[in-house]
Amino acid sequence: MKRIKVIGGGLAGPEAALQAASLGCEVTLYEMRPVRLTEAHQTADFAELVCSNSLKSESENSAPWLLKQEMRRGNSFLLAAADATAVPAGHALAVDRQEFSAKVAAMIEQNPRIRVVREEITQLDENPDEITVLATGPLTSPALTAELQRLTGSQHLAFYDSISPIVDASTIDMEKVYFAARWDKGTADYINCPFTKEEYERFIEALSTAETVPAKEWEHIPTEGAVIANAPKYFEGCLPIEEIARRGHDTLRFGPMKPAGLTNPKTGRWPYAVVQLRQENLRADSYNLVGFQNHLKYGEQARVLRLIPGLENAKFLRYGQIHRNTYINSPTVLNETLQLRTHPNILIAGQLSGVEGYTESIAGGLLAGRFAAALAQGRVPAAPPRLTAHGSLIHYITHSEAKHFQPANITFDLLLPLEEELRKKIRDKKERHRIQCERALEAWDGWLAEAGVAAASA
Incomplete structure (x- = not known):
């Protein structure tokens, strides 16, 4: 054998x-x-x-x-x-x-x-x-x-893959968020951070002006033994939030910030937009921001992500990152x-x-x-x-x-x-x-x- x-x-x-x-x-x-x-x-x-x-x-x-x-x-x-x-x-x-x-x-x-x-x-x-x-x-x-x-x-071929941020659960303002599962499927295990229209506008403005991390040499797309510094070739199923936002003012609201099916029990309505947090471990002491992979500088991430309702004083255990993916x-x-x-x-x-x-x-x-x-x-x-x-x-x-x-x-x-x-x-x-x-x-x-x-x- x-x-x-x-x-x-x-x-x-x-x-x-x-x-x-x-x-x-x-x-x-x-x-x-x-x-x-x-x-x-x-x-x-x-x-x-x-x-x-x-x-x-x-x-x-x-x-x-x-x-x-x-x-x-x-x-x-x-x-x-x-x-x-x-x-x-x-x-x-x-x-x-x-x-x-x-x-x-x-x-x-x-x-x-x-x-x-x-x-x-x-x-x-x-x-x-x-x-x-x-x-x-x-x-x-x-x-x-x-x-x-x-x-x-x-x-x-190569595309760019991204990593979502993780937040310390004890630093989430639980008075501003609510637990729910979309369309009530499964148990209500996700923390939902609801946005008003004004809060969403402020978030998009901050995101659009945030500084991204310059691509490192290892992140460039290789071809025939050489390295070329051309535009990133993102995988469409895992886009950074800043890239999604570039495609249209409301694109995030119809993507990772989609509020459909997430009724806020405090208002009885869907919010204008929402960020969902998913439990990271069995201790439930940390949560990741679902679909919020990004390539912003760490200081910029702290500034922008703290505009999310409930995360104003958040401590981030890991910031979003991006890396090249080869296949x-x-x-x-x-x-x-x-x-x-x-x-x-x-x-x-x-x-x-x-x-x-x-x-x-x-x-x-x-x-x-x-x-x-x-x-x-x-x-x-x-x-x-x-x-x-x-x-x-x-x-x-x-x-x-x-x-x-x-x-x-x-x-x-x-x-x-x-x-x-x-x-x-x-x-x-x-x-x-x-x-x-x-x-x-x-x-x-x-x-x-x-x-x-x-x-x-x-």
């Missing part, structure tokens, strides 16, 4: 290592931190959540729920850790990030088939007796990025089992492969670990059905138009639609989604069963 090398200790890497080990493979898990740090990580922990602490919606028959349900049925180790360290977040799955990392670390440490090596990998040697899973994420080191570019012969042009180089077409013993998983989001990255690790185990055991890996959420993600990253390829979260747009005749018959969108989810889970269960039989017979 071939040995498996997993490079990267973020989300996809540990999941891949644990999956492969659970299938009887010997795994070496490499992580360069703390030997070499990144510009965004704050620790050397496995599965550190750099941005928010949310793994998205748990609302039944939503696309994020479907992906997580498939992962639970597929025995995702990191999703089990997330479930075990969940904090109140309405209809979303959010975690205590420190407890989550600790639980993942314990899983790895207690697995006798996984050996951890703390060093930077700079070369991808093609050892015929070894399967490599590359899961180094959005901040892959320059040396390894150059090595991957050498192997694939394709130009890397490969997957449609040109990957097949449906996440193998490089020209180097099939190397698999790419997580955000480096072109999926976006924590849950999607873990899902990529789950698949890569299973595919790697099959290859190590001399079997031919099989991609999950297109009907499933996992299969739809893989189909997207391997079949999109390469010229305009950009990372994606799981949405119903990626899943196979219902047949035209059924779509005409069923007008209700929720009912359509329910049927899509039902079909997906049935197809997923079938794939798991077939994979289990194959593994047992190997």
